[in-house]
Each structure stands twice: as structure tokens, then as C-alpha cells.
Amino acid sequence: MNMPAAPNGPKKLSLKENYALLTRGLGWDTSYEDMDKAFPLDKFEGIRIHDWEKWEDPFRLTMDAYWKYQGEKERKLYAIVDAFQQNNGQFNVVDARYINTLKLFLTGVSPLEYAAHRGFAMAGRNFRGTSARIACQMQAIDELRHAQTQAHTISQYNKFFNGLHDPGHMHDRVWYLSVPKSYFEDAMTAGPFEFVTAISFSFEYVLTNLLFMPFMSGAAYNGDMATVTFGFSAQSDESRHMTLGLEVVKFILEQDPANIPIVQRWLDKWFWRGYRLLGLVSMMMDYMLPRRVMSWAEAWEMYFEQNGGALFNDLARYGIRMPKYHDVASMEKHRLSHEVWGIFYNYTHAAAFHTWVPEQAEMEWLASKYPETFDRLYRPRLEYWRAQQEQGKRFYNPTLPMLCQTCQIPMGFTEPDDPTKICYRESDYRDNKFHFCSDGCKDIFDNEPEKYVQSWLPVHQIYQGNCFRPGVDPTAPGFDPLAEVLLYYGYHVGEDGGEYLDSPDRRNWEQWTGKPAVAT
Amino acid sequence: MSVNAITPDYTGEIKDRVENFHGQQLIYIGWEDHLMYCAPLCIPVLPSLPFGTLRDQIIPKLYELHPDMAKVDWNEVVWLRSGQPFTPDPEKSLVDNGLGHKAVIRFRTPGLTGIGGSCS
Numbered sequence A: 001m002n003m004p005a006a007p008n009g010p011k012k013l014s015l016k017e018n019y020a021l022l023t024r025g026l027g028w029d030t031s032y033e034d035m036d037k038a039f040p041l042d043k044f045e046g047i048r049i050h051d052w053e054k055w056e057d058p059f060r061l062t063m064d065a066y067w068k069y070q071g072e073k074e075r076k077l078y079a080i081v082d083a084f085q086q087n088n089g090q091f092n093v094v095d096a097r098y099i100n101t102l103k104l105f106l107t108g109v110s111p112l113e114y115a116a117h118r119g120f121a122m123a124g125r126n127f128r129g130t131s132a133r134i135a136c137q138m139q140a141i142d143e144l145r146h147a148q149t150q151a152h153t154i155s156q157y158n159k160f161f162n163g164l165h166d167p168g169h170m171h172d173r174v175w176y177l178s179v180p181k182s183y184f185e186d187a188m189t190a191g192p193f194e195f196v197t198a199i200s201f202s203f204e205y206v207l208t209n210l211l212f213m214p215f216m217s218g219a220a221y222n223g224d225m226a227t228v229t230f231g232f233s234a235q236s237d238e239s240r241h242m243t244l245g246l247e248v249v250k251f252i253l254e255q256d257p258a259n260i261p262i263v264q265r266w267l268d269k270w271f272w273r274g275y276r277l278l279g280l281v282s283m284m285m286d287y288m289l290p291r292r293v294m295s296w297a298e299a300w301e302m303y304f305e306q307n308g309g310a311l312f313n314d315l316a317r318y319g320i321r322m323p324k325y326h327d328v329a330s331m332e333k334h335r336l337s338h339e340v341w342g343i344f345y346n347y348t349h350a351a352a353f354h355t356w357v358p359e360q361a362e363m364e365w366l367a368s369k370y371p372e373t374f375d376r377l378y379r380p381r382l383e384y385w386r387a388q389q390e391q392g393k394r395f396y397n398p399t400l401p402m403l404c405q406t407c408q409i410p411m412g413f414t415e416p417d418d419p420t421k422i423c424y425r426e427s428d429y430r431d432n433k434f435h436f437c438s439d440g441c442k443d444i445f446d447n448e449p450e451k452y453v454q455s456w457l458p459v460h461q462i463y464q465g466n467c468f469r470p471g472v473d474p475t476a477p478g479f480d481p482l483a484e485v486l487l488y489y490g491y492h493v494g495e496d497g498g499e500y501l502d503s504p505d506r507r508n509w510e511q512w513t514g515k516p517a518v519a520t
Numbered sequence B: 001m002s003v004n005a006i007t008p009d010y011t012g013e014i015k016d017r018v019e020n021f022h023g024q025q026l027i028y029i030g031w032e033d034h035l036m037y038c039a040p041l042c043i044p045v046l047p048s049l050p051f052g053t054l055r056d057q058i059i060p061k062l063y064e065l066h067p068d069m070a071k072v073d074w075n076e077v078v079w080l081r082s083g084q085p086f087t088p089d090p091e092k093s094l095v096d097n098g099l100g101h102k103a104v105i106r107f108r109t110p111g112l113t114g115i116g117g118s119c120s
Helices: A015-025 A063-086 A099-126 A130-158 A167-171 A178-188 A192-207 A209-221 A225-255 A259-277 A279-288 A296-318 A326-334 A336-350 A360-369 A374-390 A439-447 A458-463 A481-488 A504-513 B051-062
Strands: A418-422 A425-429 A432-436 B025-031 B041-045 B078-081 B084-086 B103-108
Touching (some): A015 A063, A015 A130, A063 A225, A099 A130, A099 A167, A099 A178, A099 A192, A099 A209, A099 A279, A178 A192, A192 A225, A209 A225, A225 A259, A225 A296, A259 A326, A259 A439, A279 A296, A279 A336, A296 A326, A336 A374, A336 A481, A360 A374, A432 A439, A432 B103, A458 B041, B025 B051
Parallel strands (some): B025 B103
Antiparallel strands (some): A425 A432, B025 B041, B078 B084
16 A cells, blocks of 8 residues: 555545535536536526526535434434324324314325425426525425325324325315415426425415414314424424525526516416415314414414515515515405305315314304404304204205316405405406406416416316216216216215214214314 | 417417317306305306206206295396396307306396395
């Protein structure tokens, strides 16, 4: 051996050097091929980037540190999940109505974590700046971890409650799950800059508190320690994602003034799309949590009007204003949850979770939180529904609803200035009519009609005959198309949907726990 | 620009063209001030369906669970087509009444304002 050993062993890099090598030293410019051919998707959106070196990742996380932190979090989470399972923690929740929030989460939100994993993997491939690629790669892995930890944690509930058995299958087919699914696919089919503006900024930074705070605090208030635990396990990732979201937008805005109007249009669009998606959260907060944390209106005021307002004040120096129609969202805050719960009460026989009429004490809470609207507009129909139910005539709407072409939600939203009138908007395009629930959704269509004429609207797909299982003959005598659709959705018919008080979940709960079906 | 796409002159397939509905067309129906039925309804119908049949046989059946439906005076009903008042001819087909594929028709029933006057 004629090579002298280094006197003090190999040199250990500082974190800063390590990060610099990872995000700068590992990158190179292609020489055999044009860089535009290696990165074909990062220019067509019109975003101009002059200097990728200006991208700052505030966390400067390196791969070895990343694996170490995530590994520790996994160990803690799974230790608690084990203990939860061994102690039958699923029976410690307030009552079995609460489980329906988990059904909504597992079928509506967890598949979005997986979609985010795919989206960030694609964005990471498509940016030519190395540090942007690294940040997207780490977030892609985070999102996959979140999808997994949620599935593993909630799987314990699947052993005891209905509607949790196949979230992936349902997410791709069920009518109300087309709302979150189409939201994310809209982002993924845009270019990489719109994707990160939509998901990292508009969703993770501006709106995520309105999703995770209600679910995780709701879980804590209602005795669901398993969900609290996966929430905590994801929290430090989420704060990293939020910070990334803000950095992304500032980076794009600082690179070229021509980027400003493009980003503003994306902020307008993705604010409205995210807000419409959060309608599901509003009904969860006001109607589905047996022990309520705060009302939707209060959450909107705190997390959007105050925090979001401060954020957009901060962005004003870049020439960015508040997202269009934020004022409409604020006007709707006293009615949103009631309208969305009305939709699901109408169509719960076609949903994979249960609905119910709130108890009198719960109606008092709603009246106190919504003094301008609840007693006048919503209590009368809830009491009518309850009276009908007591006569054995629980109301289900037997006819499929009209959907919004953009957000795909049944057209149950009302005029901004009149909560008693359905809001109808329409556009004519290529000799066809298209309908929308709001000016926000109409604007999104009118900006890119060639994209949204392709919307897979569940109601229309059912009427076209595209929502039956393979091999089923729709011309057979006695064929019931709507019953067949539920089988196509993968439901266990008679167990998964419908009225809570009539459900096997309710009977099982009473039998197994000895606790009342509806906590008082 | 009708879409921001990688491919120039990109066009999308219109998923809900009338040709995809096996000879039928869609029509949307909304009853003003009766939001117990949470959203307008969507049904497939033959384009040749007379408006009178829609009014006399189909609509009352769609809304039969609402306590106001039995009280409707159909001579007093105000009809809206794409939000504009119009007077349908009950003898003519939907198409001849200007109600093509994905038309939206709303009706107001004067004096009826839903459960307990709540517009539900």
C-alpha cells in the first residue's frame, strides 16, 4: 500500500456543505442534448426563470438527515398504533357517528396524499433546478408516507365499522369522491409550475389549516387517539411543505415581472377550487363531529380571513392581490356546511357513510353559531326530516342531481346575496351548454374550456351507462341501474350508506360497547 | 387561449355530447324556493317528449315527497329557461320549446315557499 491514510480519517462534511453538494454539486447541464429536450415541460406555461440558483430551501434537509427523522417518527407512530389496537381504542370514541368523519377522510383525503406523491414526483422530474427537484422528491416521499400511515392507522376501524373497506376503488368511481379526485387531477395535468402553485402554495400554505386542524382537533375532542397520532406524525412534514409553498411562489414572482399575472390567475383558480373542496370539511365540523371543536364560520374567520389576509398583505409588494371571490367565500360562511349536509342527507343512500338529523342540543349549538341563518333557513327542514323519519318515511332523494362542470359538486350552493336561491351559471362552448355552481367555477371553465369539457361527471356517466360492473346486462328484465351503480362503486349495499340510526354500525356499537348510539 | 397545453391547438373530447346518451338527452329541473331537494335534478328524456308530459306526469313524480307539491296550481307556475322567463307550449316537444340537450328549466310556484316558509 503506497497510499498514505488520511491522518484523521475521511473528512466529515458540515450540514451546509452536505446540502450544497446535494442540491448544486449533483446537478449538471446536458451537453449531447438540448436542455429544453431534457426538461420539456417547464416553459410552456409561460413562467420565466432566469436563475435557478436563487431557489432557497429554508430547511436545507439532506438525505441522511431526512431518513433519520422520518424513521424516528415511524417508530413512534407504529408503537402507538399497536397499543391502540391491543386496547380496542376504536371503542373509546364518543359515539359511532364520529366514525363517519374517518370514512370521509380515508376515501376522500388519503387518496389525495397518494396523488400528491405522484404529483410531486412528476414535478421533481420536470424542474431543471436541482434544489427544486430535491425539495419535490422529499415531499413526494412524505406524501407516500402519509397515505400509508393513514391507511394503516384507520385499518383498525375497518375491522369494526362499515364503509372503510376499499378507499382506492371508491375514490376512482364514487360520485362525491370525484370532487377531491378531479381537484387533484386538474393540478397534475397542468404544468409543473401550476402544480406547485396549486398544491404547495394554495393548498398547503393557504388552506391546509382548514383541513388538518378540524380533523385532528376533532379526533382529539372525540376520543380518537389513533388519528391524533398520525396527525402529529405528519405535522412536521406539513410545516416543511407549507414553508416550501411560500418559497415557491416568492421565487417565481421574483424571477420575472411577466410571471405575476400568470401566478395571480392560478391563485384565483386554486383558491376557489380548494375552497369548494373544503365544503366537505365544513359539514364535518358542524354536523359530523359529536363533540364540536369550533364552527366552520369561526374556522374560516381565523384561518382564512385573519391569517390569509395577513399573508396576502405580505404578498402585495410583489403585485399580488387577494384571490378573486374570497369575499364570496366569506359571504357563504354562514350557510356552507348546512347546504353541504343537505346534499349528503339527500343522497346518503348512495354514499359510503351515514348521515342523520342533529339532536336538539346540537341544533341549539348550530343556532348559537349561525344566528342569522340556522333557525330561519335550516332548522325547519331538519325538524321536518326528523318528523318524517319518526313516521318511518326517512327522506331520500331518488333522482340524481345536476352537477357543476368544474367542481363536480351537486348544484346545492346559493346566490352570494340570497341563501334561498340556487346559484345557476352557464356557458355555451362548441355548441354545448355547461353549467356551474358559482362565478368562481365558471371563470375557471371559461379560461380553459378545452380542459373542462372533458370532466368525468358521475351523474352523466351513470346515464351514459358507464358505471356498471363488467359483464352486467343493462337490457335484462328488471335491471335496476341505480342499484347496479352501488355495486360498481364497491359498496356493501345495506351496510355502507343510508341513515345512521338504521345502520348496522349503530346496532353493533350499542351491542359491543353498551354505550348509546348518540352521545348526549 | 382555450387551454394551456404543451401541444399547440390542443382540443378536448366533450364527454357529454348528446350522441353519448343512446337517443336521449339530459334536462335539468329546479324548483325555486324548495331546497329540501338540495339541488336541481338531472334526468334523461327523449327529445320528442311533449312539454305537457314533463309538466303533468314527470315533475310531480320527481318532487312527490315534498309537502308543497300537492298544492301546486300549475296554471300559476312561472317557468324559466336558462334563467329567463318563458311560456312553454305543452303540446310541443322539449326541443321545439327550445329545451335541447343540457337545458335547464326552473319553475316558481307563487304562494309556496317551502317548509315553514323557509324556502326548503
